[in-house]
Amino acid sequence: MKPVAVWLKDRSELGFAALLGAVGAMVLVDAAGLNVPYQQSDGLGPKTVPYIVGTLLLVCAVLLAVNILRGGAAEPEDGEDIEIGTPIDWKVVVPLVLVFILNILFIDLVGWPISGTILFWGSVLALGGRNYIRDGLISVALAVGTFYGFYLGLGIHLPAGLLKGVL
């Protein structure tokens, strides 16, 4: 890797600082576009709080960037099932996110029983499940079970999609 790339990789937190700055700027710009209709009764108006929040975010972004450039580093969160110190396993995370997006696209189209099955099955696969048949059966049972559970138990009608009329 080029030295610049290495330098940036060690300071990926700068990306988060940039995100903070962007959100802060967005809040400020949005607030600037607001009207102040009731100057008499609402002395503060709708703008003041967004201005404070936006400024807070910008200040945090700058301070965080300075902190990182001066060698400060965040402490990633620890947990019971976490092997701390390992790099992020993108081979797990990316498929998980893709399966999640697939569900967003399909849920209204094909219905929850099918998209939910894909969501669970895909997630198990991404997380390293290799017992395909058992995993599949559990997925179908969960998706169909929650469909009926919500329908009968809570009165929430999840989309049946393609299986409309069948279920």
Add this chain to the structure above:
Amino acid sequence: METFNLLMQGFATAVTPVNLLFAVVGVLLGTAIGVLPGIGPAMAIALLLPVTYGLEPTSAMIMFAGIYYGGMFGGSTTSILLNTPGESATVITAIEGHKMAKAGRAAQALATAAIGSFVAGTIGTALLATIAPWVVQFAVSLGNPSYLAIMLLALVAVTAVLGSSKLRGFAALGLGLAIGLVGLDPVSGQGRLVFGQPLLADGLDIVVVAVAIFAIGEALWIAAHLRKTRSQTIPVGRPWMGKSDWKRSWKPWLRGTAYGFPFGALPAGGAEIPTFLSYITEKKLSKHPEEFGHGAIEGVAGPEAANNASAAGTLTPMLALGLPTNATAAVMLLALMQLGVQPGPLLFEEEPKLVWALIASLFIGNALLLLVNLPMAPLWAKLLQLPRQYLYAGILFFATLGAYAVNLQAFDLVLLLVLGTLGFAMRRFGIPVLPLIIGVILGPRAEEELRKSLQLSGGDPAGLFSEPIAVVVYAIIALVLLWPLLAKVLRRLFPKAAAEVGELVEPVVVVPEAGTGTGENEEPAEVQVMDIHGPRHGGKTRR
């Protein structure tokens, strides 16, 4: 006396078959998620938020209270048998508890943790029932300026005192406040941060925000670092204690409770500091200080009691003032708001049935937990063998289902993914999630109080300081913010006194910073050292 009558009425509501059933369900669920890694009470309640729409608010809150207390009972089981504390509050339990388990005293460690939790939970709940009405009486006399000041104190305290980096805490707070801004401004009716998107006009659904940050972000983060090697669980029989164990446990239980409750009730007090204080107290008072670090029962009894008492303490400001001071209380408050109950000092007046049934069910839940945990501990430990792919796929599955069920629109799932990714990034970059969630909850309410205060004073900023309580609270906020600076100055001015006081004050000030590893903090380092040297010494004395 009036409190007692109200409490008895609460018991009458809580023991109806339906509510009792919800208490049992909550207690079982809570213990299960406490034992399971990667899922805590805050996440569990967030996942259950959508399911509770159809429920009576009282039943839902009874279940959530069971989950809250149950999560702590279950959490101690994991830290004793597996030495993997799921949350910072059980770190101390893991130190001594796991050593006890290794030395073949797992049954006694589990027993002192469970019975200590029960004792502390019961005393804590009794204190809650006594103190909360008193706090309410005081709070209803406060005007908007004072209430605004107290909210700001909660925001600042959670942000600046907890976590290892204040800067990162404030970054999280800023993000939370920004999320809270989205939607129509209640006074002028204009959309803020809506970007012409009608789906955003009602604001971001707080259920979606909570599920995204607590469930999606956490599940993705764990998936990214999933432990490949499974740690070994120590097999255990039925928990029991001998006579000498009782004798050595009961005082630590009471002292732990005395530490836990007040810290839990303070904004940003949390459970970490009292568990730690309880540990060093027991170590100092113990007749067997040499056993500390090798499995001293006092070191499990005290901190576990402190942990549970702080949970009861946390519920005091949550119920009496509508102020959440930890993640679980924050999500429970969200649940109340979702169920159409307005949190705040008027809650006791407007919803006495709910409040007192909830408090009564805490007593019931505590007793149930003792029954569920003592004989069934070996069974619960089996839960740890659940294949991890099912656990984390399940979290993603139910998070999606829950967020979608709120409004039945796929757009909420897009928000879920975006905010879930934010939750993931925050965990990667050490940004605490608690200030964000508290910012989302309290931000809009603080703005409302601010605007009301200024309306009352006709726009004069002096109106914010028109009440003595408000002025006092602002002084406390200033002290919290300036404390590091002040401490430095004081240390320089009075080096001698500081050295003497340091021993007493240091743990309190330093514990929340324990994660920074700056080397200044003596006490936490000491615990670590003991942890490292423990087995070596243990070899000498035990084998």
